[in-house]
Amino acid sequence: MEKTKLPEIISSLPGPKAKEVIEKDSLFTSPSYTRGYPLVAEEARGAIVKDPDGNLFLDFAAGIAVCSTGHCHPEVVAAIKSQAEKLIHISGTDFYYPIQADVAEKIAKMVGKTKKKRVFFGNSGAEAVECAIKLAKYYTGKKRFIAFFGSFHGRTTGSLSLTASKTIQKERFFPLMEGVTHVPYANCYRCPFGQKYGSCKMECLSFIENVIFKTVVPPSEVAAIFFEPIQGEGGYVVPPREFVEGLREICDKHRILLVADEVQSGCGRTGKFLAIEHFGIEADIVCLAKGIASGLPLSAVVADENIMSWPPGSHASTFGGNPVALKACEATLKLLEKELMKNAKEQGDYLLAGLKEMMNRHKVIGDVRGIGLMIGVELVKDKTSKERFTELRDRVEVECFYRGLLVLGCGANTIRLCPPLIIDRTQADYAMKIIDESILAAVDFLKGEKRTSIII
Numbered sequence: 244m245e246k247t248k249l250p251e252i253i254s255s256l257p258g259p260k261a262k263e264v265i266e267k268d269s270l271f272t273s274p275s276y277t278r279g280y281p282l283v284a285e286e287a288r289g290a291i292v293k294d295p296d297g298n299l300f301l302d303f304a305a306g307i308a309v310c311s312t313g314h315c316h317p318e319v320v321a322a323i324k325s326q327a328e329k330l331i332h333i334s335g336t337d338f339y340y341p342i343q344a345d346v347a348e349k350i351a352k353m354v355g356k357t358k359k360k361r362v363f364f365g366n367s368g369a370e371a372v373e374c375a376i377k378l379a380k381y382y383t384g385k386k387r388f389i390a391f392f393g394s395f396h397g398r399t400t401g402s403l404s405l406t407a408s409k410t411i412q413k414e415r416f417f418p419l420m421e422g423v424t425h426v427p428y429a430n431c432y433r434c435p436f437g438q439k440y441g442s443c444k445m446e447c448l449s450f451i452e453n454v455i456f457k458t459v460v461p462p463s464e465v466a467a468i469f470f471e472p473i474q475g476e477g478g479y480v481v482p483p484r485e486f487v488e489g490l491r492e493i494c495d496k497h498r499i500l501l502v503a504d505e506v507q508s509g510c511g512r513t514g515k516f517l518a519i520e521h522f523g524i525e526a527d528i529v530c531l532a533k534g535i536a537s538g539l540p541l542s543a544v545v546a547d548e549n550i551m552s553w554p555p556g557s558h559a560s561t562f563g564g565n566p567v568a569l570k571a572c573e574a575t576l577k578l579l580e581k582e583l584m585k586n587a588k589e590q591g592d593y594l595l596a597g598l599k600e601m602m603n604r605h606k607v608i609g610d611v612r613g614i615g616l617m618i619g620v621e622l623v624k625d626k627t628s629k630e631r632f633t634e635l636r637d638r639v640e641v642e643c644f645y646r647g648l649l650v651l652g653c654g655a656n657t658i659r660l661c662p663p664l665i666i667d668r669t670q671a672d673y674a675m676k677i678i679d680e681s682i683l684a685a686v687d688f689l690k691g692e693k694r695t696s697i698i699i
């Protein structure tokens with residue numbers, strides 16, 4: 244597989260061997276998983292995934308924005324192997340090991356441009372968010388939070404309380420953590436206040452000050468505002484700079500902590516280590532996971548030294564900061580700094596320009612937006628009414644799969660492109676070609692024509 248760059252479909256999909264896996268899986272795994280199409284992965288290198296029937300797929304999903312350095316990058320694999328032969332686990336909660344101190348120093352310095360930071364290691368995005376909730380409560384002594392409609396912060400009880408993405412994620416799980424107030428995010432394509440960016444008065448910010456803080460919750464009781472600098476599951480929504488700056492001002496004015504959930508947008512995906520850097524401000528607490536260790540489970544919460552000042556026993560995790568995951572993280576960070584953040588910007592700019600051009604040719608593409616390799620393509624029934632075209636988005640994912648491209652959806656009607664940060668120009672061009680064809684095929688499919696897909 245080493246030199247393969249482009250997809251190649253050689254069987255029906257799913258092929259016979261893939262079908263066997265799917266059948267067994269459907270008997271024994273939790274039915275709560277959401278599978279949009281039947282990909283079975285057997286091995287993967289770079290941006291190419293091979294299924295058990297020998298089909299090759301170009302991966303623009305990266306295991307939900309995780310495999311930042313590509314699948315099985317040789318430097319990451321070497322780091323994992325060498326650490327696995329030396330020390331797999333000892334628990335950083337109770338003991339010390341060099342790689343934990345080394346990676347903490349490295350991340351603290353990458354995030355802390357102006358202030359000294361400390362780092363808490365966990366295993367998943369939701370765990371990072373749980374840690375940030377507890378830290379904000381501990382440090383401020385306050386118990387209430389502001390979060391945004393459309394946000395996704397995880398599925399554990401605390402993080403789920405901040406999430407406001409899809410009600411299926413909450414159905415039958417109430418009561419959750421109390422004290423969270425949700426407010427509209429700055430989605431300029433669908434301004435919740437009916438305004439237009441450029442002529443608006445940033446009503447999304449004044450709503451917090453003038454409505455929420457005057458009628459719902461006093462700012463003096465708010466521990467933190469949790470936000471995604473680019474909304475991920477909510478539809479890859481990029482807010483205007485003024486919004487992020489305004490949140491910082493509100494937090495400073497009322498002594499509220501600003502928590503940037505960079506679980507999806509962080510670790511180089513946008514061309515900078517943190518997405519918030521594009522907005523020129525710093526958060527008080529940053530949550531990282533997904534792309535941080537190229538696929539090994541690891542998360543990091545990074546906070547100002549004075550904020551992360553809780554005593555021993557107040558928070559810990561048996562597996563958090565596992566040595567093997569940390570070695571993978573160290574190798575990942577090196578690759579990001581060496582070349583991958585630069586590549587994310589270059590390929591991201593190229594894809595964004597190509598997809599914007601595609602938007603002019605397709606009536607159903609309402610918006611194309613993103614930074615670096617975090618790009619959303621929003622599908623609508625009509626560009627004026629902007630009615631969401633969810634069925635089309637779902638079908639485009641399937642048509643892409645039949646043509647050998649792996650993409651995921653986000654929000655109700657957006658295709659998300661979050662490939663490994665190693666993709667090259669040929670792969671970007673090929674992905675755009677497949678997306679173009681898949682949109683046409685999906686439109687025809689929904690019209691009932693079931694136009695040829697190259698496979699079925």
Ligand SMILES: Cc1ncc(COP(=O)(O)O)c(C=O)c1O
Binds near residue numbers: 396508
């Ligand atoms: C912004 C954000 N926060 C938190 C999470 C939860 O991460 P995990 O699934 O690793 O718990 C996600 C997952 O998609 C996310 O996108």
